[in-house]
Amino acid sequence: MPRNIWLMAISLSVIIVLLSNAAYYFLTKQTLEDALNHEMRAVAKQIEFSVEQSRLGAEKFQDQIGRELRVAAIAAQYALDPDVEKVTNEQLKELSAKLGVEHITLMKRTADNIILYKSSDENELGKGTKTWDPWYVAFNQLFDQHEVSIDWLGQTLPNFWSGPFEVASTDPDSIYKWGYYHDGTTNYIIDPYVSYRTLADYEKLTGIDELIDKSIKSSDSLLEATVFNPTTLGKGSFDTVNEDGKLQGHLLQKDIFYGTYRYQDDGDIGHVTKAFATGTSISVNEKINGKHVLKLFIPVSTGSEGVNLVDENGNPIHGYVLSLVSDYQVIQDRLDAQFLNIGIVIFLVTGISLVVALVAMRYFRQTREKVVEVTQQTYVDEINSMFQSIRAQRHDFLNHVQTIHSLAELNKSKELVAYTKELTGEIRLMNDIINIGNPAIAALIRSKISQAESYRIAFSCSFSGLNRLEMGLKTLDVNRMLGNLIDNAFDEVMKYAEGCREVELTGSQMEDYLEFCIRNTCSNAREVTAKPLFEAGFTTKDDAHQGLGLFTVKSITEKYRGTIQVITEDEGIITFYIRIPH
Template sequence: MQRNIWLMAIGVIVVIILLNNTAYYFLTKKTLEDSFNEELLAHARRLEVSLEQSRRGAELFQDQIGRELRTASIAAQYALDPDIEKVTNEQLAELSQKLGISHITLLKRLQGDIVLYKSSDESQLGKSTKTWKPWYQVFNQLFDEKNASVDWLGQSLPNFWSGPFEVSSTDVDKINKWGYYYDGATNYIIDPYVGYDRQEEYEKATGVHRMIENSLQSSDSLLEIAFINPETFPDGENTIHPNGDVQGHKVQEPIFYGSYTIKSERDTELVRKAYLTKETVTLKETIGGKEIYKLFIPVFADDRGINITDRDGIPMDSYVLTLSSDYHIIQEKLDSQFLNLGVIIIVLTGISLLIAVVAMRYYRQSRDKAVRVTQETYVEEMNQLFQSIRAQRHDFLNHVQTIHSLAELNKSSELVAYTKELTGDIRLMNDIINIGNPAIAALVRSKISQAESHKIQFSCSFTGLNMKEMGVKTLDVNRMLGNLIDNAFDEVLKYDEDRRHVTLVGKQTAEDLEFTISNTCDQAEETVTKPLFDAGYSTKQQDHQGLGLSIVKSIAERYKGSVYVAAEPTGKLTFILRIPL
């Protein structure tokens, strides 16, 4: 039976260790996955910062190109006749080469329309601008000698307006930046423009493209990065011209930086969700045979001017950054770390079990030793009790003879004193015998013998004790009484023999079990103010660890009881121990 209990205890410990390690394993796994997410978010933050820097730099560069176009316009105005009819296309071609720009076009205002009237690019001649929005509105504002003011991306300077780089309406395969100048000195708008190659060179040299490439090369798991226009994703916005050409718009491109080749059916939904909720959204899905992990991160610019618009052409101040990663590589890293973690867990589990087994063995040996010592003490004290009883019976005839002799001699006073002493000894022994628990009776008898050897006047009194109904372990009662009595003996040994008084009173009621131990103490009032029940505290000079009263308190509290000390006016120190039944 005992062996089964130990096996059950070891089993419980093993289960607790395994549960603890399992919880630690999954907690560590979550921590590693969170760490990976933080790594991706750190990539995203660097990309955000780089994009904003690139965007602001590109915006300044575009503004500089716009100023150059305005300067080229003013130079062309001085070089050309103010009457558009007197200007030739050849003059415009020669002038554009001298000014280092792609082409120059002159716009003429007709009844109900504004057309490309003269140009160094013959493919532009005769094109109507009436359907160009918002360019047609800008042209009318300039002809009316007003500064251009439209709700559209662009640069407005005195008598001049320039839009962002955009797909050409006359050649959908080209992207240009146009400038429009009119100050009333001519009967036409001067329109110099340049190709996107200049801006593209700038962005490749200093912009976000290089940073995207560096991020992809420096990461084992990153596969793709894309900056998405959430309003036009995934198809963009196109315009169908009367001639049937389909014109895209650069400012409405769904992907304006990076690439988008790893596609999921849920991408559109998650891009919109990230954009509208302003919170990062994740997706883990198998795409093209690979397990892909995606992050959709909303990014908000400080101002409008990031050169993207919604489907209605309204400038936007936010976009969505998407990072696509190979989750298989991530899982390999996690598995590698989990393997190391598993080895650590196994080793720690083995060490824990070994420590538990050693501790249990040591505990069992200590317990067996304590039981053996207790049994030996019990046997010894019981032998002393029985020896005292036998001694009383053996001396009974001598006592009777002494009483008879004192009676014959009429020594009444001596007879009374002798019988009083004899009956007191017998009554004390009967009180001890009447204690319901022989082990406690033996303890009291041994303390009486100890008191006699040290010339201590030790008196005991017990009322209503029925130790079988106490609900307290005999071993624990003996430990508490033994420590309290020893503590009292140690104190009275400081005084002369005639002052060595110790009193033990025990009583049991229906509510509780109470023991009171009193002893002589000259500094009783000062003593009760000290931390007597604290482990390690002792009022004795040497060879005492200060554990006795601390043990009594801990055992009493275990049974929901209490122990406290009081100072008596008669120069006594009293300890009261109560255990509820």
């Protein structure tokens, strides 16, 4: 039985350790994911700050370029004839070189169009602008009222308007920024423009892409960073065909502002759109290109319309979405490293626990064997004591016979009767003890009878059927119960005069149960029965007693699913009934 208990305890410990490890695994995993998420957000903040600085700087830089284009246009106005017919393309080539612009084009208004009439760029000549919406509206406003008031991107100054950098309709492979000036003193709009190289050099100096590359290289987990246009992502190309039949792209409607987009997934469009619409970040676990990654989509609000932030229709938008891709394997590697350490600790702790358990089992076994040995020794001593009494009776038998013979010869009939009565009482008592049928219980009763004689206690006992009681632990428990009950009764009756010291014990083995009953003198029996007699530590005696006797009796009784009762049938008598089923 104890071995099974130890096995159950060890098994339960192993299950608890496994459950604890599982809980720790998922808790650690969640903690690492939160840490990685926090790290990605910190990097995102840095990139977001740089993007905003660069974007705002680019807007200011474009405004400065616009002002310089206006200055160049005014300078060209003073250098050129106010009549477009009197201006030559060669003059424009020479003037654009002097003013430091890419080209200068003069725009003439016709009955139904505004055409690029004269230019230092031969590709511009003769091209109409009627299909350039909303640029064409701005051109007409300049011709009509010299001020542009369209609700679209661009820079408006007195008699001047400039749009953002865009792909040229006359040269789809080039990106320019144009400025348009008309104050009414000429019959044409002066259009100087510069190449995108100017802005590209600036953006290179601000280093957004370089910052992204450095962030990726300095991070253990960051794989990619992308700045998305949430309104154009996934909507395909916005290229158009110009008047020459060539495919013309549009810079403003591009779906990626900065970074790379190698880790693509079908759900990205939905995540970007949702993040931008709700203004909340979205985090997803995905497997892309054979790699487990953690993707974070962070909406960024610019607070104002940016010159380079437009939707598919060219209308300004107020933000973008920053996406970061992190290697989830970093979390797994950290988990593996931690659990390797934990595994070593668990192995050591388990080993130590097993050693402690083995030592405890060995100690328990030795203690139990020692208790059994002491009990057996007590049992042997009590049996020997009983047999010694029997041998003493047999040894004294001749003396008893001689004494009886002498009393008979002397006609001492009264003395003879008294002597034989005392002798037969001792023999009957010994026979009653022997007839108990259980040597261990008989030995206990014999020792208690001797103890009662020395205390001047009238101790009577009777047993029936105990010869069917099995030897072993059950007999040991019976002796513990009887021993504690008898000792408790002896302690109680010793409070009274010698003539009142009465203790009676009966025991019987029935078909379905074993029953014991012990009665003893107790002057305040009704008061005693109202007290918690069976609680550990409770005692009605002096402080020398620990109050464990009756508690032990009750514990053994309940161990065998038995019952114990305390009653006061007669005044001055207390009775304990024990019944144990079998």
